[in-house]
Amino acid sequence: MSTIKTISAGEIIIKEGDEGNTFFQLLEGTAKVYKNYEEDDQVEVATLEAGQYFGEMAVIENFPRNSTVVADTDVQVDEIAAGEMNDYMSQHPDKILAIMKVLGSRIKKMDDEFLEVKKARDEVRKAGSDSRYDGFWARQQRLSIWMSPKSAQLEKPSAEELRQAAAAVAQNKTDKIETYNYGTIVFKQGEVGKCMYILHEGNVGVYSNYGEKDELKLLSVEPVACFGEIGMLLEEPRNATAVVETSGTQVEIIYPEDLEGLFKTNPERIDMIMKNLSYRLRSITYEYCKACQEIDEAAKNDRRR
Known part of the structure; x- marks a missing residue:
């Protein structure tokens, strides 16, 4: 069963890099999402409000947390364990579409940002002028989160769980x-x-x-x-x-x-759709990160010359 928790302002709800075995719905209050929390290159990524879900990707694909979420005000959350996800959806079937919409909107946002980064990367490959990079960074300050040592170690996501989910659908x-x-x-x-x-x-x-x-x-x-x-x-x-x-x-x-x-x-179909959405988001994030790092490295090389 899910557990309702009250968390005080300033407390960490989930931490970047931790293994995730629960996800959350924010019931009351607001929370902030950070990359590299409490480090020199800390960046605020988003603000979460009541009704929103977070932490679900770590549960869907058994993957480390990719950001830190901190209570901005006193908050109330509904915490759902990975092993209880099916029970949660059985009791709240309307949440299935809601969680999918969360993942879908994140994919769309990352797709849009990746297109802009890709254009800048293509300019970098063609041009030798430093000014192109400066204009890009002025518009994209958040990209600094992808230049951190943590992000530099980002690995291309494995499709193994997606393949397993697809095999289950094929059998039914x-x-x-x-x-x-x-x-x-x-x-x-x-x-x-x-x-x-x-x-x-x-x-x-x-x-x-x-x-x-x-x-x-x-x-x-x-x-x-x-x-x-x-x-x-x-x-x-x-x-x-x-x-x-x-x-x-x-x-x-x-x-x-x-x-x-x-x-x-046919719950295996829902499982496959969820895993497909999560995999797509991880994949586009990986490509986004690679493009940002290429731009950054090219800019550094130009400045050395």
């Missing part, structure tokens, strides 16, 4: 599957996302500007894997087009209102 197929022929457009760039998909057989390509001169293939989806979940969770326009690339491709369609029922009948 559903009859709610649609079969598509080659060339079928599953969803279009610009459409508002209303559902997500699990690919069971075949292949799906995801493209930017599909059918146009600047068409770009972003990724290939292979069984068993989720796709289209960010559009569904954020109810925003799709940022790409998904196209079937093998006849006989089998796809399961999942709507937000299906999640509670799925948890009762």
Whole structure:
């Protein structure tokens, strides 16, 4: 069962680097999220308010905490142990979508920030002028958190838990599957996302500007894997087009209102979706970190010359 706790202002709720076996919902008060807390390069990353979840990624993927959360005021939290996550969701099925939305919004935010960093990195690779870096850092002061010794040791996330979750889904197929022929457009760039998909057989390509001169293939989806979940969770326009690339491709369609029922009948699907979201967030964070470090190293090299 979950445990309600009261924590005084200034107390650490979770600490960066610790192994995480619980996650939290903030019920009352506010909390601050920090990288490198109480160190010379401490940076405040975010403010948490009542209703928000935190610490869930460490539970979903059994991964060390990636930040420190400190009570900004006296707070009340609901603490849920990893082993009690299924019981918690059984008692509060509406929380399944809420937790997924938290992860989805973090992915979207990190994606947006990574695009800006990637542009700056591409400029760095082309140019030799220090001024380009200075302008970038002026806009992106938070990037200093990725230059710390801790972040320099960041490893590319393993997909092993994601593979295990996918294997569990593959062993428990559903009859709610649609079969598509080659060339079928599953969803279009610009459409508002209303559902997500699990690919069971075949292949799906995801493209930017599909059918146009600047068409770009972003990724290939292979069984068993989720796709289209960010559009569904954020109810925003799709940022790409998904196209079937093998006849006989089998796809399961999942709507937000299906999640509670799925948890009762096919909990392994919820587990896979959660792990997929967590893995995506860790992966984009890793790429973001690498790009920031490349920019920083290039700037340092220029200044030495």
